[in-house]
Amino acid sequence: MTSAVPVSLHSISKSFAGIPVLRNIDFDVRSGEVHALLGENGAGKSTLIKIIAGVHAPDSGTIRLGETTYTAVSPKEARRGGVATVYQELLLFPELTVAENVFLGNAPPNKAGMLDWTAMRRGARQLLDSLDSPDLDVDAKVGTLSVANRQRVEIAKALSQDAKVLIMDEPTAALADADIRRLIAVVKRLRDRGVGIIYVSHKLPEIFELADRVTVLRDGALIGTRPIGEVTEQTLVSMMVGREIDHLFPRGEPNIGEVLLRVDHLGFGARVRDISFELHKGEILGLAGLVGSGRTELALTIFGITPATSGTITLDGQPVTISSPKQARNLGIAYVPEDRGLQGLVRPMTIAQNNSMASLHNVARGIFINVATELKRGADSITKLGIRARGPDQVVGQLSGGNQQKVVLGKWLETAPRILIMDEPTRGIDVGAKAEIHALMSRLAGDGMAILMISSELPEILGMSDRVLVMHGGRLMATIDRADATPETVGAAMTQASAHEVAA
Amino acid sequence: MTASRFLRHETILAVLVVIALIVLGAQSDKFFTLDNLLNQGRLMTEVGLIAIVMTFVIITGGIDLSVGSILGLSAILLGVFWKNLGLPLELAIFLALCVGTLAGFVNGIIITRFRFPPLIATLGTLALYRGMAEGISQARSVRGYPDWFYILGQGQSFGIPTQLWLLVFVAIVAAIILGTTTWGRATYAIGSNETAARFSGLRVDWVKIAIYSASGFAAALAAVIFVSRVSTTRSDMGTGIELDAITAVVLGGTSIFGGKGTIVGTMLGLILIQALKNGLSLAGVKSDGTIVLIGAVLILTILVSNVIYRGGTR
Numbered sequence A: 001m002t003s004a005v006p007v008s009l010h011s012i013s014k015s016f017a018g019i020p021v022l023r024n025i026d027f028d029v030r031s032g033e034v035h036a037l038l039g040e041n042g043a044g045k046s047t048l049i050k051i052i053a054g055v056h057a058p059d060s061g062t063i064r065l066g067e068t069t070y071t072a073v074s075p076k077e078a079r080r081g082g083v084a085t086v087y088q089e090l091l092l093f094p095e096l097t098v099a100e101n102v103f104l105g106n107a108p109p110n111k112a113g114m115l116d117w118t119a120m121r122r123g124a125r126q127l128l129d130s131l132d133s134p135d136l137d138v139d140a141k142v143g144t145l146s147v148a149n150r151q152r153v154e155i156a157k158a159l160s161q162d163a164k165v166l167i168m169d170e171p172t173a174a175l176a177d178a179d180i181r182r183l184i185a186v187v188k189r190l191r192d193r194g195v196g197i198i199y200v201s202h203k204l205p206e207i208f209e210l211a212d213r214v215t216v217l218r219d220g221a222l223i224g225t226r227p228i229g230e231v232t233e234q235t236l237v238s239m240m241v242g243r244e245i246d247h248l249f250p251r252g253e254p255n256i257g258e259v260l261l262r263v264d265h266l267g268f269g270a271r272v273r274d275i276s277f278e279l280h281k282g283e284i285l286g287l288a289g290l291v292g293s294g295r296t297e298l299a300l301t302i303f304g305i306t307p308a309t310s311g312t313i314t315l316d317g318q319p320v321t322i323s324s325p326k327q328a329r330n331l332g333i334a335y336v337p338e339d340r341g342l343q344g345l346v347r348p349m350t351i352a353q354n355n356s357m358a359s360l361h362n363v364a365r366g367i368f369i370n371v372a373t374e375l376k377r378g379a380d381s382i383t384k385l386g387i388r389a390r391g392p393d394q395v396v397g398q399l400s401g402g403n404q405q406k407v408v409l410g411k412w413l414e415t416a417p418r419i420l421i422m423d424e425p426t427r428g429i430d431v432g433a434k435a436e437i438h439a440l441m442s443r444l445a446g447d448g449m450a451i452l453m454i455s456s457e458l459p460e461i462l463g464m465s466d467r468v469l470v471m472h473g474g475r476l477m478a479t480i481d482r483a484d485a486t487p488e489t490v491g492a493a494m495t496q497a498s499a500h501e502v503a504a
Numbered sequence B: 001m002t003a004s005r006f007l008r009h010e011t012i013l014a015v016l017v018v019i020a021l022i023v024l025g026a027q028s029d030k031f032f033t034l035d036n037l038l039n040q041g042r043l044m045t046e047v048g049l050i051a052i053v054m055t056f057v058i059i060t061g062g063i064d065l066s067v068g069s070i071l072g073l074s075a076i077l078l079g080v081f082w083k084n085l086g087l088p089l090e091l092a093i094f095l096a097l098c099v100g101t102l103a104g105f106v107n108g109i110i111i112t113r114f115r116f117p118p119l120i121a122t123l124g125t126l127a128l129y130r131g132m133a134e135g136i137s138q139a140r141s142v143r144g145y146p147d148w149f150y151i152l153g154q155g156q157s158f159g160i161p162t163q164l165w166l167l168v169f170v171a172i173v174a175a176i177i178l179g180t181t182t183w184g185r186a187t188y189a190i191g192s193n194e195t196a197a198r199f200s201g202l203r204v205d206w207v208k209i210a211i212y213s214a215s216g217f218a219a220a221l222a223a224v225i226f227v228s229r230v231s232t233t234r235s236d237m238g239t240g241i242e243l244d245a246i247t248a249v250v251l252g253g254t255s256i257f258g259g260k261g262t263i264v265g266t267m268l269g270l271i272l273i274q275a276l277k278n279g280l281s282l283a284g285v286k287s288d289g290t291i292v293l294i295g296a297v298l299i300l301t302i303l304v305s306n307v308i309y310r311g312g313t314r
Helices: A045-053 A075-080 A098-102 A117-130 A147-160 A177-192 A204-210 A233-241 A295-303 A325-330 A340-344 A351-355 A371-385 A401-413 A431-446 A458-464 A487-503 B003-027 B034-059 B067-084 B089-113 B118-137 B147-154 B162-180 B182-192 B194-199 B204-230 B241-251 B263-282 B287-310
Strands: A007-016 A019-029 A034-038 A060-065 A068-070 A083-086 A165-169 A196-200 A213-218 A221-227 A259-268 A272-280 A284-289 A310-315 A318-320 A333-336 A419-423 A450-454 A467-472 A475-481
Touching: A007 A045, A019 A034, A019 A045, A019 A196, A019 A213, A034 A045, A034 A204, A034 A233, A045 A075, A045 A083, A045 A165, A045 A196, A075 A083, A083 A147, A098 A117, A098 A147, A117 A147, A147 A177, A177 A196, A177 A204, A204 A233, A213 A233, A221 A233, A233 A487, A259 A295, A272 A295, A272 A310, A272 A450, A272 A475, A284 A295, A284 A431, A284 A458, A284 A487, A295 A325, A295 A333, A295 A419, A295 A450, A325 A333, A333 A401, A340 A401, A340 B194, A351 A371, A351 A401, A371 A401, A401 A431, A431 A450, A431 A458, A450 A458, A458 A487, A467 A487, A475 A487, B003 B263, B003 B287, B034 B067, B034 B162, B034 B182, B034 B204, B034 B241, B034 B263, B067 B089, B067 B118, B067 B204, B067 B241, B089 B118, B089 B204, B147 B162, B147 B204, B162 B182, B162 B204, B162 B263, B182 B194, B182 B204, B194 B204, B241 B263, B241 B287, B263 B287
Parallel strands: A019 A221, A034 A196, A034 A213, A083 A165, A165 A196, A284 A450, A284 A467, A333 A419, A419 A450
Antiparallel strands: A007 A019, A007 A060, A060 A068, A213 A221, A259 A272, A259 A310, A310 A318, A467 A475
16 A cells, blocks of 8 residues: 555576576566466465565565565565465464464553553454454464364454565365355455455466456466456466477377276265276376365275275276275275375385385295395386486485386386376476376386376376366366367366356 | 494494493403393393384384383283182283283274374373282282292303393394394384385284284283292382383484384393493492483483484485
């Protein structure tokens, strides 16, 4: 309100460990506008908002907050400059009350220099009323509140610091429909009061309802900033996805065989609901959907981490029960998980030891591990997968992301699986390793392996898949053949569902 | 994870043991007599058996505080089964071992099925099992065991205390299991990254339950030897022995965060503590001074080891 452009960034660049994540980004927010920030996972949205909030320092470029220009801001400078952030993982103290959380760090002292509880409670009440939340008790412990209410407390906290710019990182990702409506109303109200809002979201309908301008990032580069009136869902999706897909993904003519895996009305609680599909030998089946759509949960259910609560799984025409990863493995199902650091690898152990982790029977006689055999198999995997390492006795934690991913893949290929589930197989790895993993997937499918590939990257889904499944809210929304799969059709299947949700 | 990286801490410890033996030997003529050394071996068997299995527990990232109470409970039940129920002593021993294993199994179930942190679960059973021991014993001790029973705790075979053979045997078997088998590999994997171990199809819960059961068994075995050595059962037997065992394991280089540790290290830690206790007392140092020194040695050894490790990859 004091300045028409409270935040503006000029040619911001940032690298992590030598990998550029942002290149020459210009970005600004005006008072009283909602500026949506869009991009695929890994496009650089989070890094950008963290630079504005003072969490990361850019390598080059300038940040202007109000009238002051910085080369990097500290969290404190950002706060003083009027920037407040509502992160996806809400940073509140569950054991403190609403009023205490709102005023934590900037509580009004009374004359004796003590906390002025009355003023705090009154202030919190006023802020929450102004957010259309008169029902929220300022004396309630935050830990007892719903996610939506916690989010309101977080917004009230931002306002108590007299924020001129509010950054919201996927604020509706964890909300139910009714709460999304309410949040959208709150955001509009803030905008009308002159607050500039940076709104990060995957959900296009929300963006069309709220945003005044939209900026798209892809692979760390600025693709464009447009007034919302000049774009459609289709143009936004192709801005996000962009590149010529056929050049990157050399998927040869597939050789699809008989049905290997059949899933009928499979369910796990409320997270996987009534899923039915078939997976053929030699097929790469893409599984698309927004974050939180239930893709990983479906994989975990098939793999026996969270065993199915309803429905049936049929393998080779035989009904099977899978209640543990061990059973899944023995049935020839492998799962290369989403989070390789947490779920995929034992990082202090060597390549050879990780390589044999899911197939100890291959390297053991009885219960005794034959170290020579283990090292030899580790060395074979290094050659087969082109892992760049000093040798099979190198510790996995020292390898780069792409090579770590190859070790996880190698570990599962050691079990000679017939069905390979790959969850975000190329997330966070460089382009070269990405192409190698894609080539390997094509080769494995060519040899008759059935592959279920979960990916948040539309180009990967479109470039690699023989068929595409699209999930939303734990349900299967569409099955699209390769010939019909385009950014528009898959994107529409993903967003049609969310249009439905927002309208509800 | 390679042998050379693993042995670094053990090397420091071995040097420390040698220095301690030389210094302590110079303080007292009695220290380096065969009788004294064998007697010390006898005294460290009970802690040693518990510490060996505790090494597995701590490598998985867990802890077992209830071992002292399991020892007390098994000892009391040994006496009750034999004296009060009139069972043959062999059967009473067998049943006492079963009870100890069952107590450990219960720990394992609480930890894996109900997802209790091991510290909380075994803190609870520490009180529970000790309370049961005291309730059953009603402050009465059992004495007057047949002579053959004392061979275990007081006798010798081939010139070496009987229980020392047992300790050496258990240590070798444990070292082989931990170092060369798929069970040992699973133990390290669980301690380093339990989620990844589970996602790799390892039977994480099963391995943990087996380890806590073994811990209970080791405590019961220590109880039988303890009773045989001191010729009596009392309900307060083994109080605080969990801390001696944990000290030996940690001094031996096992990481309290899991994923790292060896039986060799634990045995060296055990020997160092016993040598310090005995040597200092022979040299006329009071027991409170000895405790202070053991605490200082523990902290300094870990400190030195950490400083050297910091250059490494973790």
